[in-house]
Amino acid sequence: MARLPKKLQQKLEERRADNTLRELPSETSLVDFSSNDYLGFSQNMALSHLALQILSDKELARNGATGSRLLTGNNILFDEVEELISTYHNAENALIFNSGYDANIGFFSSVPQRNDIVFFDEFIHASIRDGLKLGNARAFKFKHNNLEDLSSCIAQQKHQLDGGDNQAYLVTEAVFSMDGDTSDLHKLMEICESNDILLILDEAHAVGVFGKGGKGRISDLHLEDRVFARMITFGKALGCHGAAILGTNALKNYLVNFARSLIYTTALPPHSLASILAAYKLLSSDLGSQQIIKLRENIDYFKELLTGMRLSTYFIKSDSAIHCCILGGSTLVKQTALALSHQGMDVKPILYPTVPKGKERLRFCLHSFNSKQEIQEVLKTLKAIITKSPSLARGN
Numbered sequence: 001m002a003r004l005p006k007k008l009q010q011k012l013e014e015r016r017a018d019n020t021l022r023e024l025p026s027e028t029s030l031v032d033f034s035s036n037d038y039l040g041f042s043q044n045m046a047l048s049h050l051a052l053q054i055l056s057d058k059e060l061a062r063n064g065a066t067g068s069r070l071l072t073g074n075n076i077l078f079d080e081v082e083e084l085i086s087t088y089h090n091a092e093n094a095l096i097f098n099s100g101y102d103a104n105i106g107f108f109s110s111v112p113q114r115n116d117i118v119f120f121d122e123f124i125h126a127s128i129r130d131g132l133k134l135g136n137a138r139a140f141k142f143k144h145n146n147l148e149d150l151s152s153c154i155a156q157q158k159h160q161l162d163g164g165d166n167q168a169y170l171v172t173e174a175v176f177s178m179d180g181d182t183s184d185l186h187k188l189m190e191i192c193e194s195n196d197i198l199l200i201l202d203e204a205h206a207v208g209v210f211g212k213g214g215k216g217r218i219s220d221l222h223l224e225d226r227v228f229a230r231m232i233t234f235g236k237a238l239g240c241h242g243a244a245i246l247g248t249n250a251l252k253n254y255l256v257n258f259a260r261s262l263i264y265t266t267a268l269p270p271h272s273l274a275s276i277l278a279a280y281k282l283l284s285s286d287l288g289s290q291q292i293i294k295l296r297e298n299i300d301y302f303k304e305l306l307t308g309m310r311l312s313t314y315f316i317k318s319d320s321a322i323h324c325c326i327l328g329g330s331t332l333v334k335q336t337a338l339a340l341s342h343q344g345m346d347v348k349p350i351l352y353p354t355v356p357k358g359k360e361r362l363r364f365c366l367h368s369f370n371s372k373q374e375i376q377e378v379l380k381t382l383k384a385i386i387t388k389s390p391s392l393a394r395g396n
C-alpha cells in the first residue's frame with residue numbers, strides 16, 4: 001500500500017511528542033463514568049425488543065434505507081418519528097438527520113447567509129464551528145457564558161446589520177459537552193429579542209437529563225415559542241443514533257431544500273428510526289421517569305461528595321450529567337485516567353485541542369445506573385491521587 005505523505009506523518013509525530021496522540025480505545029468492562037448513555041437506554045433490552053416489534057408490525061425489516069431521504073430513503077417511520085418528537089418537545093415540526101454532527105453541519109452551512117452574522121460561544125461544539133466554516137456568514141465568538149462580552153460583541157457588530165434583510169443569529173449549547181455547565185437561557189433570550197437576533201440551541205446533552213420527561217432545557221423554561229431552532233440528538237441519553245432540528249414548518253422546508261448533509265447522504269436505516277421511536281416510548285413511560293429521577297439523585301450525590309471531600313475547587317460547577325475535573329497537562333490527565341482504570345473506573349481524559357491548552361481534564365459522566373458505592377469509589381480514588389500529587393495539592 002502507498003505510504004502516508006511525509007507532512008501527515010510529521011503531524012502525527014508532533015502529537016506523539018506532545019502526548020496528545022489520539023487512539024481508538026478498546027472496549028472495557030470498567031465501571032462506566034464516560035459514556036453519554038445517561039439513562040442506560042443503550043443497554044435496555046425492552047427498548048431493543050420494541051424496536052424490532054415496530055419494524056415487524058410495519059413490515060419494514062430492511063437492512064438499509066436504500067437512498068437519500070429525497071430519493072428512496074424516506075420511509076413512513078420518518079413521518080411518525082418526526083411527528084412524535086415535535087409533539088414531545090412542543091415544536092411546530094422536526095427534521096431528522098443522520099447524526100448531530102450532520103444536523104449542525106447542514107444547518108449552519110445553509111441557514112446563515114452571506115452578510116448575516118452569527119454570534120457563538122467560544123466553547124461551542126466542533127460540528128457547529130465546522131458548519132459555520134462551510135457557510136458564508138461572518139461568525140463572531142464571545143467568551144464562554146459571558147453575557148457582558150456578548151453584549152459588547154453585539155454592540156460592535158450591530159451596525160453591519162442595520163437596514164436590509166441581513167439577519168443575526170446566536171448559537172450556544174444547553175449543556176456544554178466538554179464542561180458540563182449550562183447557559184443562562186432566559187438572559188440570552190432577552191438579549192436576543194432586544195437585538196433582533198434569532199436564538200439557536202444545541203440540546204444534545206440536555207435531552208433526557210433536564211425538563212419534565214427529559215424534554216430539555218427550552219421546554220423546561222417554556223421558551224419553545226421564542227427559540228428559532230433546537231438541535232436534539234438520539235445518540236446520548238436516548239441510547240440510539242441520529243438527531244433532529246426542531247423548528248417551524250418553513251424552517252424544515254428550507255432545510256430539506258438546502259441542507260447538503262441531509263440531501264447528499266443515505267438516510268438512517270429503518271432500524272435506527274424504530275429505535276428512536278422505542279426510546280421515546282420508554283422516555284415518556286414511568287420507567288423513563290424513574291431513570292431520570294435516579295440520574296438526578298446521582299448528580300446530587302456526586303456534588304454532595306465533591307463538597308464533603310473538598311474536591312469542588314477542581315471541578316467546573318455543573319448541574320448536568322457531565323462533571324469535569326480540571327487538572328491541566330496531557331500527561332497528568334492521562335496518568336490519572338489510567339490510575340482510575342486500574343481501580344476499575346472508566347473516566348476519559350480530555351486533551352488539547354478538544355479543550356484549551358492547560359485546561360486538560362477528566363470528564364466524569366454520571367448515569368442512572370451508577371451505584372452510590374461506585375460514585376464514592378471513583379471520588380475516593382481521585383482524592384487519593386490528587387493528595388499524593390505535589391503539583392495538584394491545593395491546600396484542600
Ligand SMILES: Cc1ncc(COP(=O)(O)O)c(C=O)c1O
Pocket residue numbers: 099100101102104125127173176177202204205233234235242243
Ligand atoms: C454539543 C454536541 N452537539 C453535537 C454533537 C454531535 O452529535 P452526534 O454524536 O449525534 O453526531 C455532540 C456529540 O459529541 C455534542 O456534544
